[in-house]
Amino acid sequence: MKLNWQKALFLILRLGFGILLIIASVDKLFHPQGFAVAVDNYRVVGEGLSRWVAIWIPYLEAITGLFLIIGLWLDAAVLINAILMLVFLALVSQAWARGLDITCGCFAVEGDTPIGLWKILENLGFLLGAVFLFLLSQKQKKE
Amino acid sequence: MVLIGAGSLILGFIANQMLSGGIKWPVLALAFPWTGSDADVEKITCDSTFFMLDDLCVVDVRPEEEYNIDHIPGAVSLPFLTLYDSPEMIDSWNRTQTLVLYCFKPTCKETMMMSDKLKRMGFKNILVLQEGFAGWLEREYPVALGEGL
Numbered sequence: 001m002k003l004n005w006q007k008a009l010f011l012i013l014r015l016g017f018g019i020l021l022i023i024a025s026v027d028k029l030f031h032p033q034g035f036a037v038a039v040d041n042y043r044v045v046g047e048g049l050s051r052w053v054a055i056w057i058p059y060l061e062a063i064t065g066l067f068l069i070i071g072l073w074l075d076a077a078v079l080i081n082a083i084l085m086l087v088f089l090a091l092v093s094q095a096w097a098r099g100l101d102i103t104c105g106c107f108a109v110e111g112d113t114p115i116g117l118w119k120i121l122e123n124l125g126f127l128l129g130a131v132f133l134f135l136l137s138q139k140q141k142k143e
Numbered sequence: 144m145v146l147i148g149a150g151s152l153i154l155g156f157i158a159n160q161m162l163s164g165g166i167k168w169p170v171l172a173l174a175f176p177w178t179g180s181d182a183d184v185e186k187i188t189c190d191s192t193f194f195m196l197d198d199l200c201v202v203d204v205r206p207e208e209e210y211n212i213d214h215i216p217g218a219v220s221l222p223f224l225t226l227y228d229s230p231e232m233i234d235s236w237n238r239t240q241t242l243v244l245y246c247f248k249p250t251c252k253e254t255m256m257m258s259d260k261l262k263r264m265g266f267k268n269i270l271v272l273q274e275g276f277a278g279w280l281e282r283e284y285p286v287a288l289g290e291g292l
Binding site: 031033036051052054055056059060063076077 | 144146147148150151152154155156158159162165166170171173174175224281
C-alpha cells in the first residue's frame with residue numbers, strides 16, 4: 001500500500017511538473033526578444049547574456065517537461081527541474097529584496113504576475129514539490 | 144543532465160536563427176567582447192558633426208523607443224536589430240553618401256558591427272560618432288524630440 005502511494009505521488013508530481021514546465025515555456029519560445037527583456041529586468045546578468053538565457057531556458061523547460069511526461073532520462077529531468085525551481089526562487093527573491101518593480105516573466109513575457117511575497121511563496125511551493133519529486137525518484141531507483 | 148542542457152542551448156540557438164522574431168547571431172554576439180579593430184573604424188567628433196550636419200546622413204542605431212524620445216536633428220532611426228532582420232529596407236539608400244553612426248555611449252559594439260555590416264553592403268563612407276549621443280548631450284547641442292514626447 002505504501003509503495004503504491006509513493007508511486008502514485010511520483011507519477012502525479014512528474015506529470016504535474018512536466019505540464020507546468022511546458023506551459024511556462026510556450027510564450028517564451030515564441031517571444032524570445034521579449035523574454036530577453038524580462039530576464040534583463042532582474043539585473044543579474046547583463047543585456048548581452050540575457051539574450052543567451054532567453055534562447056536557452058524556454059527550450060530547457062520544454063525538453064525537461066517533455067522528458068518528465070514521457071519518462072525519458074528521468075533522473076536528469078527530475079534534477080534539472082529541481083535546479084530550475086531553485087534558480088527561479090533565488091531570482092524572484094533577490095528581485096523582491098532589491099525592490100525591483102518588475103513582472104515575473106515566469107509564464108508569460110508580458111502581463112505576468114508582479115514580483116511580490118505571493119510569487120515567492122508560489123516559487124517556494126514549486127521548489128518543495130520539486131525536491132520531493134527528486135527524493136521520490138531516488139527512492140524509486142533503490143527499489 | 145549535461146546533454147539535456149547543452150542540447151537545449153543548441154536547439155534554442157538554431158530555432159532562433161530560423162524563426163522570424165528570433166534573436167539572431169549578430170545580436171547574440173554582442174555579449175562577447177568586440178574582436179574587430181578600432182583602427183578599422185573611422186570616427187568623427189560631435190563638434191565636426193554639428194558643423195557638417197547638413198552634409199551628413201546621421202544614423203541612430205539605438206532602439207526605436209530611445210530615438211522616439213530624442214535624437215540628433217535630422218538623424219534617421221536604424222536600430223541595430225532592424226538592420227539584421229530587414230537589410231532590404233536600406234536598398235534605396237545612396238551608397239556614396241557619408242553616414243555617421245551613433246549610439247548612446249561613446250563606443251558601443253552596435254556601431255562597430257553596424258559599420259562592418261554596412262561596408263559589406265557597399266557603403267563607402269562610414270563614420271562613427273566618437274563621443275556618442277551622450278557626448279552630444281554633454282555639449283548641449285540641439286536635439287530633436289521624437290514621437291515619444
